[in-house]
Amino acid sequence: MDHSRTQVLASPVTLPFDVLEEIVAHLAIDPGDTTGQFKFADQEWQVKIRTLKACSLVCRDLLHCSRRHLFRDLSLRSAEELEEFIASREDIPWLSSISTLWVYGSDWDQSWISVVPFSLFPLLHLREIRLQGVDLRVIHPSAYKAFRLHGPQRWMFEDTRYSRYSQITQLLPPNAAFLAVRDNGDHGADSAKHTLLIEIWASSLSCIATYPIAQALLQLRGAFFHSIRIVICKEYAMSARFPPEVNPPLLDMKVLAARWNGVDAALARVNVQDFYFQCCLEPHVLPEGYTCTNELIRGLLPTFTSAVNLDGPACKSCHGFNSRCAYHRETAVVGRSPRFSIAVLERIVRCLVSSSVGEQPYDGKANARALSACSLVSRALMDCSRRQRFRTVTVRSEADLDIFTTITRATPRLSGCVEHLVVQVQGAPDLASQQWVSSIPSRLFPLRNLRQCTMKGVDLRTIRPSARQAFSSHGPGEWTFVGVKYAKFSQITQLLPANTTSLRIEELPDASGVNTTRYPGELGFRHVRGPLEVRWLSSWKHRETLAKCLNSNAVPRAGFDFCMDGWIEEPRVQAEDVAVVGYVRKAFERTVGSLDSRDADLRLQYLSKKFEEMYLTMQRSKEPAFVRLELNVATMNLGSITTSHISELLHHAASEVFDSFLLSLDANTTRDLLENSSLSSPDIKTLAPLWETIDTALASTNYPNIRTFDVRCHLAINALPTGYACVNELRWGVA
Incomplete structure (x- = not known):
């Protein structure tokens, strides 16, 4: 389980100041780099900056301690930056805590580097120097001696210029413990390359x-x-x-x-x-x-690229040299530290777990550490931090389930923090080892704010009927199944409660979890009120089973959106792929017939990947009212589209229920299309006849009720053929 045991306390713990300082120092620990690779800092440093700033904001007494760790790295690129740092160091005393010094030889005049050891040493906490692009031949002999007397134990050289190896070794002090040199040849020894x-x-x-x-x-x-x-x-x-x-x-x-x-x-x-x-x-x-x-x-x-790259963990706007900056100005007394209301501080805590992709944490371990720090350094934020800390809970074994059950019973408020429950079975256990999954609803539900449940690697055949009913009665509205095993579709649908709004299923690419030798039964959602959105990722062979088994009389009454999707890395399918569209069309016709008296939306979508990625969508909309067939083609240019495949899809999708057709051409830059696509013909006269098969497939005999026909082309201008007046109606509309 992702969460360690938590001691239940009647009131928040008040820790002494020296202990809090040790906590902040632990957050900023640099694990060191023993691989010899050149890195700006350890991989989690950007997250640590966020954590240290959170500590600075939520606790006034830790403001100075956190700032000292924020300025552990210093980057120097020119004489002007060196002078500004020397001038500002007197006003910003915590800059003396620098542990890593970066020196960039990015200017023609590098004589200022010889002044570095006399201006900065001795720095009490300096333990590493990294020289990048520096010409060691121009360093003054007295500077060599100063580096050797006061230098740190760790040294790194990257793209440095030198004529003798002694120009590197003479910089090292007697207690040097680590040396790494990266020589690309262009800036190394003079004889390396002319x-x-x-x-x-x-x-x-x-x-x-x-x-x-x-x-x-x-x-x-x-x-x-x-x-x-x-x-x-x-x-x-x-x-x-x-x-x-x-x-x-x-x-x-x-x-x-x-x-x-x-x-x-x-x-x-x-x-x-x-x-x-x-x-x-x-x-x-x-x-x-x-x-x-x-x-x-x-x-x-x-x-051409932008050259604005400001290195260093300091403030990006002033790079640590502006003493008037909010994070760099001197704070002589603790009373001058900024103070915020509880509402603002809670918003800061929520920002620690903000994510740009859905509701998943950006970095689970780092966020947990940041939230734990906020819980310890500020009593007022303990409840807020714990709510965010336990928003997602992962249970991997029966022992994890016992621990979390004990915690939630001892601290009932934590049960209201859980919004996403992940049940993950690791390895390939036998059926008996997954019996604990059936005890989840009786031991954890109802979780008051649970809205999403994810099952990974679970064998749904082992879940007892009573547990299925409990999941259906107390389960959340959003469900995700990844790599699960089942024999009947009902083993999935019976877990869903009536208020389910989202269902996502990601099967294994080889469909090893599905028993394809038997009929999996009807796929129906009769008990779900809806509207329900389903996205089912599977192989093309199993997508055929989905289309055949969909019960058109058992779809949600409030609306149904079903996407039979696949994977980007899925290999090109066989010719029988287009025949599956016929089953999708029949299911759509039956469902539309059963929804005639209902005011509901319906959408069935199927992925065909024989050549390009093509999504065929059959949709019935209530506002505005239409029954539309939509074909979305992901391609590089018009010349690479396999029009014969499109005509086959349209042939199998032909129906009297459609009153409009939409052809959408979108740009696709995936690797397989880039490697296999052909260039668009510069002569549209050659390209136009290829589209005549699509004109034939859309003839009035196949689609007698189509009233509107739209073409949307989102390809780049240079992907369209020019120089010829096209007479083909379909192609003329695209251009």
């Missing part, structure tokens, strides 16, 4: 003087250099050695491209084996509205 590097600092592409670049290439041509690298970096105000560019970027690409013609000509005369170009300017400094024919610029344009 590469000509042209590094340009600019605020926009238009302010670069291309003539000196061309002259340098012409004068350095020869057999000595094997490769050329041109790197354009964004010029920052803090590190720029020249006045910033004040001219606006050129808006005419034609003028700009002409300036680079000299560079193109010079590159043509230089005999190099490989050429690499990188541009880190921001997109808004690029000219627009002109199609460039210059080879260098045209190859450059797709590579």
